[in-house]
Amino acid sequence: MPPPDDDNKPPLPDDVSGAKDFIAGMLASNEKSSWTIDMVPRNWRDVHKNAFLPEMIRIGPFRADYELDNRLWVMEQHKVRFLNRLLGGELLHVHERGEDDDGGRVAEALRLDDLLEAMHRLEPKTRAFYSERYDLPYSNAVLMKTMVVDGCFVIELLRLYYDLLLTEFAGKAIKDDPILTKPQILTTLRRDLLLLENQLPFFVLEKLYELINKKNNIDHQQAVPLEELAVTFFDPLLPQKNAASKLDPKRPKDHLLDVFRSTFLKSVSEKVHNKGKNQVESRLNPNGSMRGIVLHFASKLQEAGVQFEKWKDHDLLDIEFGRRTLRVPPLSLNDYTISLLLNFVGYELSVDHPEPFFTNYLMFWESLVNSPRDVQILCKHRIINNMESEKEVAELLMRCREVIYDRNLGYLYYEIKDVNDYCERYYDSKYRVWWRSLIRERFSxxxxxxxxxxxxxxxxxxxxxxxxxxxxxxxxx
The missing domain is CATH 1.20.5 (Single alpha-helices involved in coiled-coils or other helix-helix interfaces)
Structure with a gap:
């Protein structure tokens, strides 16, 4: 019997029709999804206590229980103070209207209408920036208010810090500012403003910065780039030489975390490009099975005769192995740098990146460390400058091992392959193992x-x- 025509089909039951509409809505929503920021997975939150939670300031539309903390409300007052500085015409760059009490020059006051109108035009793009899981039921008015207040605070903080550090425009008002004059507050702000869930779209910050420059009679194209202001502010958190020179102005940036992360990638990106690494090859063993990172723990490498060398004046991710020596740039570990590294990794795991550099870097460390003894060896060679106990560092890295599921070797493929090949040759030679064991036991x-x-x-x-x-x-x- 031939199937009935579509026109003659009986109507779907209400529950089936409802399910169909629900699935269709999900598919349509997924088709439009192109978010950049997703929430940090729960298992990553368990890696290190409070690594993804703000200590002093909340930025952006994300809401959670911690926003009720009184410490965060204090900074809300400073946000208003910084916005009032802008709206009251107290920008501290150049404009020919006379002197203010700061020794700088007064600019024409920004109009709140201009800021809100710009954010209104960007509202659809701003909502798409965040994952649907972020629960953004806010009205357009609340979202625009958040972008203006938080965005202006961030820009003013970056700009005033740059002036205070590198220009002659820093007058008395800046030098006496209760935020800019407290190193510990600045360090905590750096850490909080680089949290994955504390990010504003970079295009929002760029637009606000453009309006500030326009009202300040500064050619936006000739002004210090916002990326450079950001890197100058964040550099003390994980210092590197000439960080601003490592920015790629042609590469689009997602947010401040992405901007700072990009400064660590230049040398390793060039190295990977020059080697022409095959991504498929890095994932497979000769028999076609998935390849793990292996590497061996620091104590085992030392037993096999591998030397460790602190590699000075090299970028953080630039690791090399040759002539039985593993050269690693020094890493200072404290609560702030641990939080930063974990947020770099969280960002790489939340979006589709061509290279998960910091994920590979963290995999390298957790493959080197399996006990406090391994941390002790690395500290002895000054590769790790540890502010935590050796036991705490070992436990942290072992917890990371439990939540990184993709064992792709990435940019460290050749270095780790060379280490593994060397160790394989060493353990295949019974004479070498015997001799090393004798040296270790009798001459320890x-x-x-x-x-x-x-x-x-x-x-x-x-x-x-x-x-x-x-x-x-x-x-x-």
Missing amino acids: SPWTCLSLFAAIILLLLTLLQTFYAMYAYYRPH
Whole structure:
């Protein structure tokens, strides 16, 4: 019997029709999804306590229980103060209207209408910037208010810090500012403003910065780029040489976390490009199975004769192995740098990046460390400058091992392959293993060396004494 025509099909039951409409809505929503920021997965939150939670300031539309913390409300007052500085015409750059009490020059006041109108035009793009899981039920008015207040605070903070540090425009009002004059507050702000869930779209910040420059009679194209202001502010958190020079102005940036992350990628990106690494090859063993990172722990590498070298004046991610020496740039570990590294990784795992550089970098560390002894070896060679206990660092890196599921070797493929090949040759040679074991067990401390040396001297003296005794007895008269 032929199937009935579509026109003659009976209508779907209400529950089936409702399910169909629901699935259609999900598919339509997914088709439009192109977000940049997603929420940090719960298992990553368990890696390190509070690594993804703000200590002093909340930025952006994300809402959570921690926003009720009184510490965060204090900074809300400073946000209003910074916005009032802009709206009251107290910008501290150049404009020919006279002197203010700061020694700078007063600019024409920004109009709040201009800021809100610009954010209104960007509202659809701004909503698309955040994952649907962010729960943004706010009205356009609330979202625009958040972008204006938070965005202006961030820009003013970056701009005033740059003036205070590198220009002559910093007058008394800036030098006496309760935020800019407190190093500990600045350090905590740097850490909070680089949290994954504390980000504003970079195009929002760029638009606000453009309006500020326009009202300040500064050619936006000739002004210090916003990216440079950001890198100058964040650099003390994880210092590197000439960080601003490593920015790629042609590469679009998602937010401040992406801007700062990009400064660490230049040298390793060039190295990967020059080597022409095959991404498929990096994932597979010769038999076609998935390849893990392996590498071996620091204590095992030391046992196999690998030397560790602190690689000065090299970018953080620039790791190299050659002539039995693993060269690693030094890493200072404290609560702030740990939080930063984990947010870099969280960002890489939340969006589709061509190269998860910091994920590979963290995989390198957690593959080197399996106990406090491994951390101790790396600290001894000054590769890790550790502000935490060796046990805490080891436990942190082992927890990271539990939540990184993709074992793609990434940019460290060749370095790790060379280390693994060297260790394989070493453990295949029974003579080398025996000799190293002898050295490790018999010459592990200066006292055992001295004891052995004394025993050898004593044995030689005994043999010499025996020789002369026998020689005197058998010597012909």
